[in-house]
Amino acid sequence: MAGNSFGTLFRLTTYGESHGPSIGGIIEGVPAGIALTEADIQKDLDLRKPGGGDTQSPRKEADRIRVQSGLFQGHTTGTALAFLIENTNQHSNDYDELARVFRPSHADWSYHQKYHGFRDYRGGGRASGRETAARVAAGAVAGLILQQHGIRVFAASIALGGIWIAPKDRDCAGSLGRKYFAASSDVIPLWDQCVHDARQQHETLGGVVQIEAKGVPAGLGEPVFDKLSATLAHALMSVGAVKGVEIGEGFGAADLCGSANNDSLLPPTQDSGVRFASNHAGGIVGGISTGQDIVVRCAVKPIASIPKPQQTIDIDGNPCTITIGGRHDLSAIPRIVPVLKAMTQIALCDALLVHEHVQNSL
Amino acid sequence: MAGNSFGTLFRLTTYGESHGPSIGGIIEGVPAGIALTEADIQKDLDLRKPGGGDTQSPRKEADRIRVQSGLFQGHTTGTALAFLIENTNQHSNDYDELARVFRPSHADWSYHQKYHGFRDYRGGGRASGRETAARVAAGAVAGLILQQHGIRVFAASIALGGIWIAPKDRDCAGSLGRKYFAASSDVIPLWDQCVHDARQQHETLGGVVQIEAKGVPAGLGEPVFDKLSATLAHALMSVGAVKGVEIGEGFGAADLCGSANNDSLLPPTQDSGVRFASNHAGGIVGGISTGQDIVVRCAVKPIASIPKPQQTIDIDGNPCTITIGGRHDLSAIPRIVPVLKAMTQIALCDALLVHEHVQNSL
């Protein structure tokens, strides 16, 4: 399939550039009869709205969801659920100079090559972080379906500008109430200072986001190519700034010996099913969920738009210097947090429905 | 799609359990007229053959490729290219006790849950590492297509048992001639000792593999969901023991500031196209290849089958102790190296053909 769709049964197809009339998407595979309102979606969309924290651009976006189909009298109809978000508050002239210059580490160059020079250079066009709004909207719908199956997904920042929150101190479930959607309150002053310093130095910052899914039944994911770990990695790595994805111990597992990485099974108790002595696997073994919490981490690179002079070339190949103005976030943290949560919800919802069908259809 | 297929145009569908009559696959999307022999595929298959190095099981497998269709008079016909590899030298009785006990950190439990107790427990059935032979066979075909476009893929071990090869010392292109498919010769004595110690302690080891693709043109990958980074992550994370995937600086990028992570473009010279001052991006920006080398790393967990007693439960939920006998590798390194190379070739070949068609069809 072309690159604008994700999922097999719960399937999202999106469109939109940051400076076109609107961005939006079509969700296929939403069961009929789910109670849904635009407000349910708006709630999640508001979490990625800019203008919130220290790291963010002062740009204000309405980002108002407008469902176009698949919803009737407060319930889903089972047919394609389409939505759009109008683009407002655009300052296209901020980007005029970008028509002829390639910003370092932006998609300008790769898009220019791929599309033979035909591209909407305003705000990065299709490569703009703005496309993630459609992911969040679809993630909200997926979240409602997961909820009906007792599954909840949480996401939190665990590192910013090189300052990490230790594993034992990570509370992802409580992140919504915290600045930076941080996994712990204690780190916030340190991050504030780090952000302040970066701003002084005209720098940008990267970070790490941890996502946890609780209540996921054992059995989700398919063998071989569509392992749950693989589809989650696909979903999360498809978000612009993500450069790495790991599950459970992740890269740490490479340095462990077998006995330290294995998770022993424990007999069920009266008030619980089978349990495990540990969860080094992050809830996925052989690509199939085990019933434990699913734990995933994503590496987020620093924002490429830095307000200091950089060497680059123009479309004629001549060397030049660019200093990027405009309104830009200082870090993808925290706005990327609800996006990664949404992609996890979409991937889990699809895996859930595929499993439901194939193995429970008899 | 169900979980046994990978790719949009260059599409691999596989089958097979380790103790059935055979394993194999069907490749769709192979252009007609490519000179291909079974020997071309066998060459790559032999690289993952067990019985080679210190870390490996003494089990001998013929793993002889037998092409069933799509090949006529030494050239591909453009129709489905099917192949199979007969399973030989099976010791199913090694696994009889496993019918009722769940091995820790194996897919026994998750498969048992997913498939309601119906599973081929011999050698892990569909979850056996043996299925990777089909990936390697298809990767060989993908490699021939890539070659015709001037693309070459290399893979090498850069860490084993916690002993890493420093970035500056990594020579992936030369790995084929080295034990462990190591990225450097210097580390081999250290790894030998590490493996020896692990065997003494009845332990298993994990490691890290680095894959590099050279000659990849700019423009491969699709925007949004099928970014080249996302499909590579999907392809690599779908290999059993992989718990993490990172591109370029990967998780390291999370700790860098923007100016340290950005790659400046440099003007073309007489004998080269556009160049870059650095390659922190690992050859992919905005999900699209830049024309630089693609650099990916995979975290490989230690083998779950350890020859020491472990606590677990049986299918009735009763606690028990298991000591895994049979013939098992001590580490997925080095046998996983050609598998990860193959998956990279398959993902790149598919991205190449999709791009060729969509953007060069006019």
Add this chain to the structure above:
Amino acid sequence: MAGNSFGTLFRLTTYGESHGPSIGGIIEGVPAGIALTEADIQKDLDLRKPGGGDTQSPRKEADRIRVQSGLFQGHTTGTALAFLIENTNQHSNDYDELARVFRPSHADWSYHQKYHGFRDYRGGGRASGRETAARVAAGAVAGLILQQHGIRVFAASIALGGIWIAPKDRDCAGSLGRKYFAASSDVIPLWDQCVHDARQQHETLGGVVQIEAKGVPAGLGEPVFDKLSATLAHALMSVGAVKGVEIGEGFGAADLCGSANNDSLLPPTQDSGVRFASNHAGGIVGGISTGQDIVVRCAVKPIASIPKPQQTIDIDGNPCTITIGGRHDLSAIPRIVPVLKAMTQIALCDALLVHEHVQNSL
């Protein structure tokens, strides 16, 4: 995939109910750099606009196309091309009584069963003929791509109310200028009379549409399941009122002997390639195009909404009588003609791009 998408590389995903805010779609796989304006699409959309001929509803629809993405400075950008058409001039109250009664031979009953009673009953919701506007819009884009490859598609009515145009008299290429998009002018008075009589008798009419594609190169279509004949049949049978599809001699071929149905190949001449002595095959043999004209016919059932009393049941299963008011066409002819042309263009464009890539990528 769910039911709202068609195509592998040139891929259309649509949404929309007749009484929601809008209908529309997303097209993936449009190459970059194609000169395209909204007017190019509007031109085709206007061909299916109601309010035109004797058979049509007096309802007036603006059906104004509004491209949302994938278009910049008059050229396609290669990214998802999204469009929408606002729904206007709706008389939802026309449909209030339909909330509880199943119209015979409408999708009311089957949708009610499929979606457990959750459905937008206004104007048939997702089953409304109105969704075909999105097909026509996408068909216009496909048509531009086909044009660049020298392929033109024509469609014409060859039967209405049981009155057929003889094969020798069919001129599909000239249909645009004729009432009913008829394949011949001579039949028009007869059809006028037939329509007049049907209106007197409160009846509706069916018909047959013939589609011809000229300039199609040999080699389009894939073996086995995605034969060009099969994807065309899928595309055309997916249009609401179509109950049959045949290619070349079609059902007539069943009554022919081999020598009468075979098409002999003739040597090429100076000013032409290989020719055929006949085209009983309708341009497709073994599922692959031969280079001859592709000829397809579709059976169109009479409109189910008849303005006379019919027996049916309500949602409680009680028998009742319904007389359908509202504004309805008397026949799907001629408005379905541009829709079937559009679906043929979409299927051919997808087949062209898939073939381009797979066989010409080396």
Add this chain to the structure above:
Amino acid sequence: MAGNSFGTLFRLTTYGESHGPSIGGIIEGVPAGIALTEADIQKDLDLRKPGGGDTQSPRKEADRIRVQSGLFQGHTTGTALAFLIENTNQHSNDYDELARVFRPSHADWSYHQKYHGFRDYRGGGRASGRETAARVAAGAVAGLILQQHGIRVFAASIALGGIWIAPKDRDCAGSLGRKYFAASSDVIPLWDQCVHDARQQHETLGGVVQIEAKGVPAGLGEPVFDKLSATLAHALMSVGAVKGVEIGEGFGAADLCGSANNDSLLPPTQDSGVRFASNHAGGIVGGISTGQDIVVRCAVKPIASIPKPQQTIDIDGNPCTITIGGRHDLSAIPRIVPVLKAMTQIALCDALLVHEHVQNSL
């Protein structure tokens, strides 16, 4: 997707040329725990075995099914179910002369063009009717799943050589016991004579096959592009000799007025659900099953291999005469009957599983 796969969730991918080592396929989406033996599949395969009736080639094929994976201890495991059928009794030398000559109305020319001259000309290669054996094998598995849902599919010949069985005389359910899989015994003597005459005249014959599915619940099929009618048409038109597909009244509906084509709903009785006064729709309205019998007809063209001289050209474009020897059926009837039944079972099984999941997953 490439052309060798069919289905979304119950997905068949096949391979194989008539003169390679084997043909076969991989079925994805088979639920775990279905009791299945090779004999269950062999039973259906034997129905298409040649050497049976007057119309058939004397060639004898073992066509012995050999399941390679997905089956363990008499039950499906839920993983990819692969099977192969070895090619035996091949007389490749029958085809040597075909390497350079294009047989009229065979796929020789279109394949030669598509694949730039690379093709397995022996027995038609991938275009050989032999590939349908894989469809029948997969259809048998689909049939078992349908059976568990109370769905049975029947297929019968209703026309051969221009001699039709009248609608009122068609008994598809009883066809298995009859020569030609005829829908009525009375026609058999007439068909015998017709076949005898054709053989005298060195001619071949076409026919029509009717397929009926009983017990199909209301609600199968997806709106818009994957209407059940559309996926059935795709499935059936993908069989080599099929040139037309119609549902219910089909092309006859084009000549009916609305009141004659509509099916009135009748209230449920004590011992039945909702009924209909007629079934002109053939069990599908708006692309969704109604709960009535599904009725489909396929036009089958006469065999292209006729044992009399025909004009054609060779691969150099020179005119020549060909008289096709070898062993060929005189008509695709009756061997195509179990193939069309199988494709209907595959399409219905996929639609059933897709519907099961999407609408019953909550």
